[in-house]
Amino acid sequence: MSVTKALGFTAAGIAAGIKENGNPDLGLVRNLGPDHTAAAVFTSNRVKAAPVLWSEQVIKDHKLQAVILNSGGANACTGPDGFADTHQTAETVAAGLEIGAIDVAVCSTGLIGTRLPMNKITEAVPTLIQQATPEGGADAARAIMTTDTHPKQAVAHGDGWVIGGMAKGAGMLAPGLATMLVVITTDAVIGADDLDSALRTATGATFDRLDSDGCMSTNDTVIAMASGASGVDVSWQPFTAALTTVCHELAQQLLGDAEGASHQISINVRGAASEQDAITVGRTIARNNLFKCAVFGQDPNWGRVLAAIGTTDAIFEPDHLDVSFNKIKVCIGGSIGEPRELVDLSGRAVEVEVDLHAGEHETTIWTNDLTYDYVKENAEYSS
């Protein structure tokens, strides 16, 4: 049910013919109110797709009544014509719902640098609107898939209110957000400032700690909408906790379905002089292709971990570094620790722990290994 689990939302997902294979490619999530509070975070990439440029504008009044999402084309790097396409998409939805285009956000995902087939989208919008129901969440989640092998949905329950979410994304999971589109809905009564701050806190601790391949998309968008339909006021703390749970579950689903990966790797960095140092070290390890290949080869190659750490400006002494793979401390004090033969990396989950012995801060970054299938998907599939 995902985005339609909370009261006050309808959704739909249909095949508009944007994808050549005839799979669902157009989704809608509608907020029926009574509140239309909204917040969003977007890619920090300076090359932003037209739908991101559009949605950044319409979210400024902290209100949305609908989000339309398409797969089959990113509408990125398409110039003024591409922006006009996004605008037209929003206007078409707005006309069908008898609202203003300023209350319609647009999300797109797929190949960069090609125009969308606008005639197919405008033709399909009336059907999309007509099919939107309180049971349509799963259809919407399916319509936004690209190389995802399954739809991603999550739900968390509060005291008289609910948060639901859907996500797509299987590659380019990187900082600042992943190539992912996420829509989160809630029937709680919450102010715009609280929703915005809760969303930034939740995404900062979840999606922003995901770094599958170090690449950052032009289209990443996370939108949260609150309908207030439960009639229950929430306070920031429990709402943010529940929102973080939903974001964490979606993030783990994204990681689990990352293109071609055979291992899910958590990199816990502790003993850092600052949280930023911990993030920098974790991310640098996560992006090191030699480390990622080693995990694919089930080799607990701690030397590559140290070589990666050594390229950062974090505070540490090389001869104070400890590294564990799945609880076996293979590197102690920057040198040889327990025998690497004791480490078993045959399972899908791999835990790497680094202690910088330079302070009290820590964080965890999640990533994947680098495999033949990653290369295959990204050499054969254009995005």
Place this chain on the structure above:
Amino acid sequence: MSVTKALGFTAAGIAAGIKENGNPDLGLVRNLGPDHTAAAVFTSNRVKAAPVLWSEQVIKDHKLQAVILNSGGANACTGPDGFADTHQTAETVAAGLEIGAIDVAVCSTGLIGTRLPMNKITEAVPTLIQQATPEGGADAARAIMTTDTHPKQAVAHGDGWVIGGMAKGAGMLAPGLATMLVVITTDAVIGADDLDSALRTATGATFDRLDSDGCMSTNDTVIAMASGASGVDVSWQPFTAALTTVCHELAQQLLGDAEGASHQISINVRGAASEQDAITVGRTIARNNLFKCAVFGQDPNWGRVLAAIGTTDAIFEPDHLDVSFNKIKVCIGGSIGEPRELVDLSGRAVEVEVDLHAGEHETTIWTNDLTYDYVKENAEYSS
């Protein structure tokens, strides 16, 4: 002939049994003088191997009489014991040559985090010294190979003097230097300051522009030695030009032999507001796995190039960016340019040109594609 092309040098390469497969693994380059001028640059990785820590010390007086190099083990992350091993190696060579250990640099390459078989090295050194001849350059070049498929050597001739060089490295070719060991010799008469400055200039324009997989080694070392045996004084300009030629040729050989690569990619960034901007943009593209996979798949995916550029802090406007693949301008003004179908990426050489339209600076970064074989080599081979 490489390092023994210049007058005043002898070299040797033998199998000391460090590598389990019995291949050559120990090399020596000796400077017979009359001058013993030397300069060196090392990895900027903060996790430095024992031989780097040693060689950084002994180069401080700008004099060397010999370099001993081993493959089969990096002697990195081996703690004080590993440093003692390097020291002992230098002392053993020094004793055999009846010189001081302070005149002996040490280079190692291979797996990080394991001790070297010191008994084999100390046993082999007398033979190594005995076999060093003015014809031994090729043997030395072969002894330092790891996953290299062939030895790398280059020579440039000046007016009465010669520069020769050898290199190893096939993976971890990255900034600050690649995982590579390079020894350069010359019989020119040149002062220590000039040699140092020439070496920094030449490596800055060549090895430092190489970024095969974004990873940085713990062991990278480039050593230059001048014997003065030609008796010919050189001025800085022609010497630096010839040295740059030798470094460029060796760098291109390294790139051509990079682990598992099927394309050699030059990324020319122009129209940059500063040289640093050009370098940052070129390097960011070179390290983007999605771009690298696209080239492997012969897909001129300029959208991934723009997405990579967008993550940098270089000065540019997204709608002013031009991108060409093999001279076909597939992206003009940040949007769709000439048809991507016109681009042929079936050849090994790929030229990517980016115009930031933000200034007058430019640079070229060289890299490789990301292939099944890269993953295979780095999943199965420990380094």
